[in-house]
Amino acid sequence: MPPSSEDGDADAVAERSVLLPKPLHARPAGQLAKLAGQHKENTIELVAGEKKANARSVLAVMAMGAVTGTEVAVTVTGPDAPAVADAAAEILSSEEAANA
């Protein structure tokens, strides 16, 4: 029997979409990679237009070249999917790192 997609489930999936208030530069990319490193059982995938990146790779996230106003889709798979997706969305939607 396939597992259901509830919170705490290893196959749980959570999706968020963020309209970037700032370019996805080095500092938020670093914060996302750190988040991914802190939640190793979860996979954080980002999609911006035709570009995709696993948040674990700071270089891949920076290479997406996502600018202000880009719609970024966040898909988290893993046991803490909803909480990790919220944290990733918060990093992406934060105004603070605008110059990083």
Next chain:
Amino acid sequence: MTEGLGLVGIVLVSHSAALAEGAAELAQQIAGGATVVPAGGVEGGGLGTSTDRIEAAIGDADAGSGVLLIPDLGSAVLSARAVLADLAGEATARLVDAPFVEGAVAAAVAAGGGADLDAVAQAAEEARDAAKF
């Protein structure tokens, strides 16, 4: 994970003090919380690599979980190897073949997230395959 304590340290070995310092500053900014120590140039301010500076940088970067060395070019590798041979047994330090800037950033982010030396070295090596855009 113990924040700021016991993290893997990173040493950037460059022929240029300015290059090592700039790359360390950038990697540290992005990673936030990682220890990245520059070991660039030689006494007197010229270009070259100094085994004394590398050895001191390893000491500064070592928080008990090991140190990853990233060299820029050619003889930076030789100088780093000479230091590692001298330190054999005294410090857990490893030299990695990785792009200088991208490797430093990827390694610093991994180290800042509490990754062990193997994982930090792997992050640096994987930087070779990361397209810039």
